[in-house]
Amino acid sequence: MKLYGYFRSSAAYRVRIALELKGLSAEHIPVHLVRNGGEQHAAAYASVNPARLVPTLVDDAGHHLVQSMAIVEYLDETHPQPPLLPADALGRARVRALAQTIACDVHPVNNQRVLRYLTETLKVSDDARQAWLHHWMHLGFAAYEAMLAGSDATGRFSHGDTPTLADLCLVPQIYNAQRFQVDLAPYENVRRIGDACLALPAFEKAQPSMQADAE
Amino acid sequence: MKLYGYFRSSAAYRVRIALELKGLSAEHIPVHLVRNGGEQHAAAYASVNPARLVPTLVDDAGHHLVQSMAIVEYLDETHPQPPLLPADALGRARVRALAQTIACDVHPVNNQRVLRYLTETLKVSDDARQAWLHHWMHLGFAAYEAMLAGSDATGRFSHGDTPTLADLCLVPQIYNAQRFQVDLAPYENVRRIGDACLALPAFEKAQPSMQADAE
Numbered sequence: 001m002k003l004y005g006y007f008r009s010s011a012a013y014r015v016r017i018a019l020e021l022k023g024l025s026a027e028h029i030p031v032h033l034v035r036n037g038g039e040q041h042a043a044a045y046a047s048v049n050p051a052r053l054v055p056t057l058v059d060d061a062g063h064h065l066v067q068s069m070a071i072v073e074y075l076d077e078t079h080p081q082p083p084l085l086p087a088d089a090l091g092r093a094r095v096r097a098l099a100q101t102i103a104c105d106v107h108p109v110n111n112q113r114v115l116r117y118l119t120e121t122l123k124v125s126d127d128a129r130q131a132w133l134h135h136w137m138h139l140g141f142a143a144y145e146a147m148l149a150g151s152d153a154t155g156r157f158s159h160g161d162t163p164t165l166a167d168l169c170l171v172p173q174i175y176n177a178q179r180f181q182v183d184l185a186p187y188e189n190v191r192r193i194g195d196a197c198l199a200l201p202a203f204e205k206a207q208p209s210m211q212a213d214a215e
Numbered sequence: 216m217k218l219y220g221y222f223r224s225s226a227a228y229r230v231r232i233a234l235e236l237k238g239l240s241a242e243h244i245p246v247h248l249v250r251n252g253g254e255q256h257a258a259a260y261a262s263v264n265p266a267r268l269v270p271t272l273v274d275d276a277g278h279h280l281v282q283s284m285a286i287v288e289y290l291d292e293t294h295p296q297p298p299l300l301p302a303d304a305l306g307r308a309r310v311r312a313l314a315q316t317i318a319c320d321v322h323p324v325n326n327q328r329v330l331r332y333l334t335e336t337l338k339v340s341d342d343a344r345q346a347w348l349h350h351w352m353h354l355g356f357a358a359y360e361a362m363l364a365g366s367d368a369t370g371r372f373s374h375g376d377t378p379t380l381a382d383l384c385l386v387p388q389i390y391n392a393q394r395f396q397v398d399l400a401p402y403e404n405v406r407r408i409g410d411a412c413l414a415l416p417a418f419e420k421a422q423p424s425m426q427a428d429a430e
Contacts, residue, residue, distance in 0.1 A: 051320065051362075053358075067311065074305070090278060096288060104282065122347075128336075128337060132337075146266075
């Protein structure tokens with residue numbers, strides 16, 4: 001398998017964690033999202049992923065898979081051990097909802113291309129950009145924390161005592177929060193679960209700082 | 216079942232289509248996202264959905280389900296006919312990726328709370344707000360169209376000849392595009408499939424204009 005990614009991309013980070021948890025190896029191909037106006041815009045990458053985003057996973061049969069949550073579910077269906085989604089429909093709905101609380105409500109508003117538009121097109125100041133980042137992260141973490149605190153299904157991890165798709169989305173968002181100095185003090189369960197995840201070798205190896213293209 | 220929604224919410228619209236396709240009835244409870252600064256911020260709604268977003272589906276056992284894609288997958292797992300995801304893992308990955316191309320890359324950047332932040336906090340002009348909306352929609356539709364045009368799996372609908380989760384995300388996004396005068400002429404497959412969907416009674420009944428809270 002090949003994974004086109006970028007060390008700092010939350011979405012690529014999610015897939016790296018899934019590969020590590022499943023014990024799957026992939027050749028990592030870095031696509032620098034900033035250098036040269038963004039290598040994802042190079043003509044060669046359009047044939048890899050027409051949306052010009054990372055990650056793209058190319059499996060051993062040559063299929064191109066895009067969108068990180070879809071990739072993780074595919075890996076989970078094709079390599080079921082250890083499972084990244086619960087066995088019951090209600091549990092799966094909760095894990096997907098937690099994952100989407102990050103992957104739909106927070107990350108898309110704060111990703112690199114949106115920040116670039118704010119700065120380059122809307123001429124937003126550095127302070128206003130920082131306030132934007134914090135605003136959406138606090139809304140998202142508050143919702144995530146409330147969902148954790150309000151459910152008996154919360155365990156050592158976001159759902160039960162093994163990592164799920166929800167944790168794969170949470171941990172990269174915590175990385176972003178720390179990068180942009182967002183105070184996570186109000187989010188007790190978020191912090192506890194983030195620490196529990198990073199104590200596992202799979203999460204640790206998937207970290208941005210551990211990637212070959214890290215700066 | 217009860218569905219907390221708003222006639223114009225893309226995310227609620229997705230769930231309404233799923234309910235109609237499955238032949239499931241739900242009491243629709245409108246949550247006006249604009250009036251009174253947004254009814255989703257009322258204290259009573261926090262206990263319904265801590266993220267203060269729509270939709271929330273309350274099933275017959277009283278479980279609260281949030282996040283539209285997670286809700287649709289839950290309905291599909293608990294009421295399998297007609298299926299909204301393909302039977303094969305690769306097909307499911309493609310349908311989820313198409314859905315997420317809308318639900319992660321376009322809709323979150325253009326939803327009501329983000330537009331309000333642009334206008335009220337960043338003091339963005341009406342023209343710049345319109346340009347923002349068009350920018351993200353064109354990027355998203357171009358990616359979706361390329362994924363349709365580049366795959367033999369595209370049929371009468373986004374994946375094969377029956378509607379899937381992908382179409383449930385596409386049609387509300389087309390509604391938004393039309394609302395904000397986005398020219399869909401470049402997206403031939405998108406337009407064709409949007410028309411095919413709206414020719415089905417389930418999609419027609421789920422339309423914003425058909426809801427009791429429509430304005």
